[in-house]
Every structure is written in C-alpha cells, then in structure tokens.
Amino acid sequence: MYNLTIIPGDGIGVEVTEAGEYLLDKLDLNFSLTHARAGYDCYNDTGKTLPEETIKKAKKSDAILFGASTSTPGQPSPIIRLRKELNTYGNIRPIKSYKGVKSLYDNIDIIIVRENTEGLYSQNEYMRGDEIIAERVITRKASEKISEMAFETCKLFKKNKVTCVHKNNVLKLTDGVFKESFYKIGEKYPNIEKNDYYVDAAAMYMITQPQEYEVIVATNLFGDILSDEGAGLVGGLGLAPSGNIGAEHGLFEPVHGSAPDIAGKNIANPCAMILSISLMLNYLKEYKIAENVDKAVQKVLEKGKVKTPDLGGNASTMEMTKEIIKEL
Numbered sequence: 001m002y003n004l005t006i007i008p009g010d011g012i013g014v015e016v017t018e019a020g021e022y023l024l025d026k027l028d029l030n031f032s033l034t035h036a037r038a039g040y041d042c043y044n045d046t047g048k049t050l051p052e053e054t055i056k057k058a059k060k061s062d063a064i065l066f067g068a069s070t071s072t073p074g075q076p077s078p079i080i081r082l083r084k085e086l087n088t089y090g091n092i093r094p095i096k097s098y099k100g101v102k103s104l105y106d107n108i109d110i111i112i113v114r115e116n117t118e119g120l121y122s123q124n125e126y127m128r129g130d131e132i133i134a135e136r137v138i139t140r141k142a143s144e145k146i147s148e149m150a151f152e153t154c155k156l157f158k159k160n161k162v163t164c165v166h167k168n169n170v171l172k173l174t175d176g177v178f179k180e181s182f183y184k185i186g187e188k189y190p191n192i193e194k195n196d197y198y199v200d201a202a203a204m205y206m207i208t209q210p211q212e213y214e215v216i217v218a219t220n221l222f223g224d225i226l227s228d229e230g231a232g233l234v235g236g237l238g239l240a241p242s243g244n245i246g247a248e249h250g251l252f253e254p255v256h257g258s259a260p261d262i263a264g265k266n267i268a269n270p271c272a273m274i275l276s277i278s279l280m281l282n283y284l285k286e287y288k289i290a291e292n293v294d295k296a297v298q299k300v301l302e303k304g305k306v307k308t309p310d311l312g313g314n315a316s317t318m319e320m321t322k323e324i325i326k327e328l
C-alpha cells in the first residue's frame, strides 16, 4: 500500500490530476490517496498558496503528485516552496520522441537531470547602488549529489552515457566545481561513458544531433532551459513529465502550467501527467508497472486515433486517458 498526496492545484492541473487518479485506480497496486490544496484558488480561499497542512501531508506520504498552479501576484510559488520543503534536490525530465507525434527527429531519448536547489534559483537578488545583483550559488555538496543522481538515473534507465553541461570557460569557479564534481563522482561508475559541453554548444547539439545525448546533468537554470528546448523538439508540453527527487521525498508533476487558455474545457493532454505517474512508479520501485504505463501511452500515440487537440485530434482528456488504460 502506497500513501500518496495528491495536489491538483489550478486550471488544467485539476483536470489532468483527475485523469491521473482514474488511471491509478486501474493499476494492479494499492494506493491510499490524500488530497491537499495549493495554488491560486487555494490562496483566494485560505490566504496561502501553500498551507502548512499541505506540506505536512506531503512529508508524511510515500510520493506526491502535483497538477499545476496559476501564479499568484506577490505570493511565493507553491511548487518552488514545496521542492525546498521536501529537499527534492534533483529534477528529472525525460525528453522522448513518440511514433505518431510530430517531432524534429524520430529517435530522441534523453533524460535531463537538473540541480533543483541552487544556481540562479537561489533567489538571492539585491541592489548595490546602480548594480543589481543575482547570486549564483554552487556548492560542491549539491554538485556531487546531482552527479550521483545522474549516474544512478543512467543505470536505472539502462543508458550508457552522461553528459555534463556547464559554462566553466566563463564561470570558472562555480562551474569549475560543478564539472570537477561530475568527473569525481563519475569515477565510481567506470562503465558509464562521460563527456561535457559548454551550455551554448549543448543547446545547439540538442537541435542538430540530439541522438548524441542519453543523460544530461546540468545546473538549475541551464537544465531548465535545455528541458524546455527538448520538450519543443518532441511534441510540446502535453507530453513532458517530470520528477523532483530527494533523499526522502519524490514529487511528480507535468512540466506544463495551469494553461488558463484551455482550462475547464476538458481538452488538456493527460500524457504529461500519466508519464509523471510512470516516473513516480519507478521511484516507488514498481518498475514493471511503470514500463507498462509508458508502453500504453506509446501505443495510443502511435495509433493516433484518440488524441487531444494539441496533438491534432479531437478527443477529451478523459477519452484519451481511457484509451491509454485500455492498452494497459
């Protein structure tokens, strides 16, 4: 029995979470689901974008599923706060091309492992007279931990190579440490190939030869930018899952936001959420079921008969979800 905390949030977050719960119910596993609130609607009702009660529930559970939240002006982002509270220091974002979905190439299969706690997301900005400064914090400890996660991810997904992305020709100290840590930790993984690129070259190769990559490890901002570039390569946000993983907690969420433009219409693509559930199942060591969920999504995309409007079809969120369940 797994205890899950479900945080639907706002907009299509609510719709894709409902689809996700529907799928969870059909799996051959026992889940106990606890619902919790976060986001814009929650703020309007409670005065908080992330109530303490939600954090408490999340900390007690085996894993957390998060839909999406609409940003609330002047208020902290619930997902950034939750990642911090749970110390999920690694963000895992697979970038995969699917048969039946328009993609720049048809054989892309990359996993980006992004450092989630420091870098330019340290949120230390200040003014010194005319200078406006944003601190970019890199520690050896976090760099080593994220490299370790990248090598372990490489093993788990039966891949052979990890590429470190940095800019240490310019950021000599900070990215010097990041790159050094990567090769130091890499010594523990002699059978995994290693290389590194400057982030500008890495971004270009993502377009010109993405097959070059298997697993990428990067600092916070570089990883974020490369992940969205990758999502654009393979069919957009409706197919992009993510996992935030730490030593004690796993928080899984589609990469997309609350999409106010299509919210309430029941046409959101459920795949990013369902693929996030597959990442969660891997985290819970339910490898076989995770693989089956992935395959079911692949089959529905390949057949191409039942798909949501963002993929060129006219199915609803639930129709596509049910089709995926049929393939399980």
Ligand code: ATP
Pocket: 012, 068, 069, 070, 071, 237, 238, 255, 256, 257, 258, 259, 260, 261, 262, 267, 268, 269, 270, 272, 308, 310
């Ligand atoms: P937010 O303010 O919550 O970040 P946003 O609209 O700025 O919302 P996203 O929610 O990521 O950002 O959406 C960007 C675009 O991608 C929108 O046009 C949205 O409709 C589309 N989109 C995002 N997710 C999906 C999905 N699951 N299915 C279909 N279209 C999607």
